[in-house]
Amino acid sequence: MLKEKQERRAKVLRETKETTIDAEVTLDAVGDTQIETGTPFFDHMLEQTFRHALFDIKLKAKGDLAIDAHHTIEDCGYTIGQAIKKALGERVGIARYGSALIPMDESLAQVAVDLSGRPALHFQLPFAGEKIGNCDVCLFREFFNAFSLALGAALHLTSLHGENDHHRIEGIFKGLGHALRAAVKIDEKLQQNVLSTKGCLSGIYGK
Numbered sequence: 770m771l772k773e774k775q776e777r778r779a780k781v782l783r784e785t786k787e788t789t790i791d792a793e794v795t796l797d798a799v800g801d802t803q804i805e806t807g808t809p810f811f812d813h814m815l816e817q818t819f820r821h822a823l824f825d826i827k828l829k830a831k832g833d834l835a836i837d838a839h840h841t842i843e844d845c846g847y848t849i850g851q852a853i854k855k856a857l858g859e860r861v862g863i864a865r866y867g868s869a870l871i872p873m874d875e876s877l878a879q880v881a882v883d884l885s886g887r888p889a890l891h892f893q894l895p896f897a898g899e900k901i902g903n904c905d906v907c908l909f910r911e912f913f914n915a916f917s918l919a920l921g922a923a924l925h926l927t928s929l930h931g932e933n934d935h936h937r938i939e940g941i942f943k944g945l946g947h948a949l950r951a952a953v954k955i956d957e958k959l960q961q962n963v964l965s966t967k968g969c970l971s972g973i974y975g976k
């Protein structure tokens with residue numbers, strides 16, 4: 770039976786001395802979000818991804834924000850990536866690839882995702898400033914890198930043009946949602962198979 774017939778949902782609790790993160794993700798859902806990371810702008814970005822992916826998420830992160838948001842934002846990437854990976858299981862029947870070209874007012878984001886099992890990141894966005902709200906813009910790369918590693922996915926995230934940092938990064942997060950939505954979609958033609966000549970998408974370590 771294809772995964773679609775079951776509910777593709779997973780819960781992950783990740784605890785270290787720096788952060789405690791609780792994430793629950795449902796892939797075949799409507800995009801309801803309950804996100805609390807202590808960094809409002811980052812919450813706003815994650816809401817965009819999950820709303821546009823039509824994945825539900827409950828995320829509660831408590832981190833050492835008194836230092837800065839680095840550990841919390843990076844560890845959210847690991848935890849959310851791990852939850853989506855767990856919900857996908859063996860990746861049987863999924864479309865695997867997804868891409869999106871997303872305008873956000875004057876800016877344009879190009880996003881492509883391969884749920885190959887192998888992590889890779891290309892992130893190209895020359896920010897004009899160092900912060901958006903109280904969020905350091907250098908932390909977005911940390912988030913995407915951790916997310917790619919934990920999920921086992923190649924992410925190509927490029928802001929093609931734009932004037933405003935808020936718009937540019939928001940286009941990337943929205944595009945990631947649209948690309949993920951397409952990549953996790955079940956293709957009935959694949960039946961019991963994975964879309965790979967290797968016969969396996971479960972990661973660099975094999976089955």
Ligand SMILES: [Mn+2]
Binds near residue numbers: 813935939
């Ligand atoms: Mn916004």
